Amino acid sequence: MKQITASLPFEWPSRAKVLGTAETLIIGAAGGLVFLVAGLPGGLISGSMIAVGIAAIAGRQLSVPPLLTQTVLVLLGISLGSVVSRHLIQQVSAYPLTIGLLALATFCSTFGSSYYLQRVHGWDRTSAFLAGSPGALSQITILAVERGADLPGIAVVQTMRVIILTAALPMVLAIAGVAPSVSPSLTTTIASPLDLLELVAASLAASLILRLIKFPASWMFGAMIASSVLHGAGWVDGGLPNWVRGVSLVGIGALIGSRFARMRIKTLAGHINAALGSFAVAIAVSAVFVGIVALTTQVKFSDVVVAFAPGAMDAMLALALTLHIDPIFVGAHHLSRFVFVTIATPGIVHLFGRTQDDVDD
Numbered sequence: 492m493k494q495i496t497a498s499l500p501f502e503w504p505s506r507a508k509v510l511g512t513a514e515t516l517i518i519g520a521a522g523g524l525v526f527l528v529a530g531l532p533g534g535l536i537s538g539s540m541i542a543v544g545i546a547a548i549a550g551r552q553l554s555v556p557p558l559l560t561q562t563v564l565v566l567l568g569i570s571l572g573s574v575v576s577r578h579l580i581q582q583v584s585a586y587p588l589t590i591g592l593l594a595l596a597t598f599c600s601t602f603g604s605s606y607y608l609q610r611v612h613g614w615d616r617t618s619a620f621l622a623g624s625p626g627a628l629s630q631i632t633i634l635a636v637e638r639g640a641d642l643p644g645i646a647v648v649q650t651m652r653v654i655i656l657t658a659a660l661p662m663v664l665a666i667a668g669v670a671p672s673v674s675p676s677l678t679t680t681i682a683s684p685l686d687l688l689e690l691v692a693a694s695l696a697a698s699l700i701l702r703l704i705k706f707p708a709s710w711m712f713g714a715m716i717a718s719s720v721l722h723g724a725g726w727v728d729g730g731l732p733n734w735v736r737g738v739s740l741v742g743i744g745a746l747i748g749s750r751f752a753r754m755r756i757k758t759l760a761g762h763i764n765a766a767l768g769s770f771a772v773a774i775a776v777s778a779v780f781v782g783i784v785a786l787t788t789q790v791k792f793s794d795v796v797v798a799f800a801p802g803a804m805d806a807m808l809a810l811a812l813t814l815h816i817d818p819i820f821v822g823a824h825h826l827s828r829f830v831f832v833t834i835a836t837p838g839i840v841h842l843f844g845r846t847q848d849d850v851d852d
Contacts, residue, residue: 572718
């Protein structure tokens with residue numbers, strides 16, 4: 492019997508993990524509801540993220556397990572795809588120019604942030620380049636371990652950038668008057684039970700296919716692609732219930748906030764100035780390119796801001812959902828940024844960072 496049990500691939504989560512997950516979701520839901528009731532833009536995701544982040548920093552062992560994370564990402568992808576229309580698809584012709592500018596912005600932002608970290612905070616070149624690279628955190632972490640870089644410092648800089656952007660962007664857009672202060676309803680109807688079943692089945696199938704070919708953010712993009720095709724072709728009418736979309740936004744916020752559970756206060760405090768400074772440099776560089784795109788194209792300013800924001804794909808697409816921003820434009824650009832970073836960062840580190848011999852020594 493013991494041998495049979497040991498051979499089973501599935502293990503029931505421990506009581507501590509279950510309680511930790513429940514606590515994470517309860518804190519996230521409470522924070523999201525407070526922000527929502529207060530009428531703050533992006534309230535569900537921002538409130539959940541901030542509440543969970545504060546609790547994690549205070550020492551609570553908060554986490555979102557992989558299965559729940561994948562579920563939330565699939566729901567988010569379905570919701571994003573449900574706002575796709577033929578009009579949005581027709582605007583794809585404007586993407587090559589803006590994606591080219593995004594590549595240049597990513598390059599300039601990486602070098603600007605890394606130069607700041609080296610000159611002002613005395614970081615070594617490898618750690619500075621990896622910390623200044625916007626996005627693709629898993630690849631950045633692997634490179635940091637391989638090259639003997641300052642992994643805690645990189646984690647603080649990368650995480651703080653995502654946290655600040657997710658919390659601040661809705662406020663900035665609302666104050667500037669280019670995004671609604673209260674998120675509008677994204678779909679007027681709820682899909683029928685049969686359509687919902689079709690959406691979920693197609694989304695899971697597409698996500699699994701993308702996962703097999705190791706496509707980035709496969710759960711979210713697979714669901715988004717499947718939902719986009721079904722809605723764009725007119726095969727499905729309506730989307731998920733509002734409360735389901737709300738749950739996915741709270742889940743994303745809790746997932747981002749829970750990153751602080753793996754950081755010690757001493758580590759966070761020791762790198763906070765470097766994180767804020769490099770963030771300011773990255774935002775300044777991005778702002779220049781946002782201005783160029785806004786002045787030379789017909790793309791909405793709010794769409795450009797979120798698309799060029801140097802944040803995580805899941806967080807920025809969640810903001811696109813809650814702020815009624817074009818998900819195709821934002822998704823295409825953040826996927827492009829992920830590809831840029833994944834391809835270019837190893838080469839940049841090899842050319843400009845410490846040599847492998849120095850690391851081995």
